[in-house]
Amino acid sequence: MREQTDTGMKQSAPVAPGARVTLHFSLSLTDGTVIDSNYESSPATFTVGDGNLLPGFEAALMGAVAEQTIDVVLPAAQAFGDVNPANVQTFPRQRFAGLLANTTDPVEPGTVVSFTDSGGNEIPGVLKQIGELNVVIDFNHPLAGRDIVFKASVISVLAADVQAVRLQG
Template sequence: MTEQLPVGPGTTVTLHFSLRLEDGEEIDSNFDKDPATFTVGDGNLLPGFEKVLFGLMPGDQQEFTIPPEDGFGQHNPSNMQEMPRDQFGPDIELEEGLMLSFADAQKAELPGVVREFDDQRVLIDFNHPLAGRDILFKVAVLNVEPAQVH
């Protein structure tokens, strides 16, 4: 029997997880699917989510509340942008909550959500949809092993 490792830097972790809002709305879950595997620090998990897992052992199940500063950030008013209505083609049917894709200065894709609009202007929110929200992060750790160094 090999000694069990706790989650920490230099480990690869296999787990089931779910993300919910405080009102119980589920955002993501793989409890009914294959588990996820990631290596601590590889960028697949936000650092604030990784940090709470440190010290957990295979078989552990826990639920954490991740505050915005450790999750998807605070809502930033400067990420709200007003654009002229005529920048949106006549074939685009605008509605509040509609997610559109924009290109930033580096031509990278940037999602934005229509918050409000009228005949003259459109207000687009470029904040992450979960910015400013506490996230309930539930995990079931299945396996922890030393990360394979390439």
């Protein structure tokens, strides 16, 4: 399902690679549960292709112009990805002894645990199971495997070859 509504006659560059886009958006599950939204706050501005928006969401915006509304259900593979069983890993429980012994802030299934990879990057994982000998951590994105409803109200689009100038008086 993809719905586009043009609510005005204002001319605008279409969303294309390198364009600077300002919009309000919401992400929801197909049952209506809102995951994220900026409709009640300031709009977001990003450059298409800068990595701030996942490719599936950018693809849904391609060709849209200012004052246009997008309402699309993105399949999991185009949103946060499919669940990858290889991203669910088992570790020896003793590796988490200090964390599991914390009684002030108890760790239980569903707790997000941060790891650092060899490059120094932080990788979050969700604790799925605590066994007597092992701990199971899921490194899939929490929304992996879920279809996402993406709604966006495009406020402005500045073509890649146009420079924005701010005048101050």
